[in-house]
Amino acid sequence: MFGSQAKPKAEEGRNTMSQAGPVTETSSEAPGGAPAARRAKTLEAKEVNLFYGGFHAVENVNMTIEPNKVTALIGSSGCGKTTFLRSLNRMHELTPGATVRGDIELDGEDIYAAGVDPVAVRRLVGMVFQQPNPFPTMSIYDNVAAGLNFNSGKVSKSERDAIVERSLRGAHLWGEVKDRLDRPGSSLSGGQQQRLCIARATAVSPEVLLMDEPCSALDPVATLAIEELIGELKKEFTIAIVTHNMQQAARASDTTAFFNLEESGKPGRLIEIGPTERIFTKPTQKATEDYVSGRFG
Ligand SMILES: Nc1ncnc2c1ncn2[C@@H]1O[C@H](COP(=O)(O)OP(=O)(O)OP(=O)(O)O)[C@@H](O)[C@H]1O
Ligand SMILES: [Mg+2]
Numbered sequence: 632m633f634g635s636q637a638k639p640k641a642e643e644g645r646n647t648m649s650q651a652g653p654v655t656e657t658s659s660e661a662p663g664g665a666p667a668a669r670r671a672k673t674l675e676a677k678e679v680n681l682f683y684g685g686f687h688a689v690e691n692v693n694m695t696i697e698p699n700k701v702t703a704l705i706g707s708s709g710c711g712k713t714t715f716l717r718s719l720n721r722m723h724e725l726t727p728g729a730t731v732r733g734d735i736e737l738d739g740e741d742i743y744a745a746g747v748d749p750v751a752v753r754r755l756v757g758m759v760f761q762q763p764n765p766f767p768t769m770s771i772y773d774n775v776a777a778g779l780n781f782n783s784g785k786v787s788k789s790e791r792d793a794i795v796e797r798s799l800r801g802a803h804l805w806g807e808v809k810d811r812l813d814r815p816g817s818s819l820s821g822g823q824q825q826r827l828c829i830a831r832a833t834a835v836s837p838e839v840l841l842m843d844e845p846c847s848a849l850d851p852v853a854t855l856a857i858e859e860l861i862g863e864l865k866k867e868f869t870i871a872i873v874t875h876n877m878q879q880a881a882r883a884s885d886t887t888a889f890f891n892l893e894e895s896g897k898p899g900r901l902i903e904i905g906p907t908e909r910i911f912t913k914p915t916q917k918a919t920e921d922y923v924s925g926r927f928g
Contacts, residue, residue: 690898
């Protein structure tokens with residue numbers, strides 16, 4: 632269906648949802664209301680190939696990222712974890728010359744279909760990065776509220792207040808910041824900034840949260856706090872997390888996907904995916920066993 636044609640680059644700079652396709656539908660949850668129990672969406676990659684110009688970075692990935700579960704992506708440096716993660720919310724195509732082949736479906740809807748607004752996709756499939764990246768001069772409150780104006784047209788002040796509080800509570804940060812919401816985001820510690828970024832990502836009610844090594848800049852205490860938070864967030868969201876920390880994958884994920892590349896310059900491939908416990912105790916592939924037991928990578 633997708634043939635050999637690389638998909639076109641996304642049009643950049645489109646900031647409205649007006650031309651968006653069906654993928655733009657947001658949660659039915661009332662703004663400011665209590666978080667409703669909901670089934671998150673399934674993200675499915677079908678024969679996904681990713682390129683940087685002529686360089687084939689990721690080859691033929693088929694993977695289902697299941698709702699209300701944490702899927703860990705592991706594998707040695709350079710095997711394409713970040714590249715793959717960024718294709719799941721159409722960020723890959725923001726790199727000049729980068730292209731995608733294959734299908735990625737959110738509950739059966741192709742996020743790369745013609746007419747789907749990539750900005751709307753990124754709102755439904757939110758991302759948390761390796762380095763906490765709050766808007767430094769913006770207040771803590773405004774950091775969390777940053778995506779709301781675009782999301783649902785008019786959000787009243789009281790609705791906004793409620794969403795900010797709920798998101799900060801959900802990110803286990805409310806108690807630490809409720810008396811200084813007007814202070815800049817940069818006034819927080821690294822671990823607090825990462826929780827602020829998680830609050831910002833969840834404030835717009837995404838379906839999926841992608842996290843690229845979200846704890847690599849944090850100390851062990853802050854890391855455990857984020858892991859505990861991830862365990863809470865999966866009740867509402869579908870979560871994929873890249874990590875180099877094997878204990879973290881073992882502790883925090885339900886499913887583990889192991890990526891590898893045969894040699895430098897070759898594309899990365901998904902070698903094996905399965906329940907985390909099985910991947911760590913009885914992997915079917917030798918490369919997986921070598922990696923999880925620390926003999927490789
Ligand atoms: N912007 C880019 N332009 C060209 N090649 C890139 C670009 N970003 C990444 N690559 C290449 O794509 C391949 C996969 O990189 P990627 O960053 O996805 O790996 P990774 O598994 O996330 O590694 P790490 O664990 O070190 O973060 C690597 O060979 C990398 O050099
Ligand atoms: Mg990476």
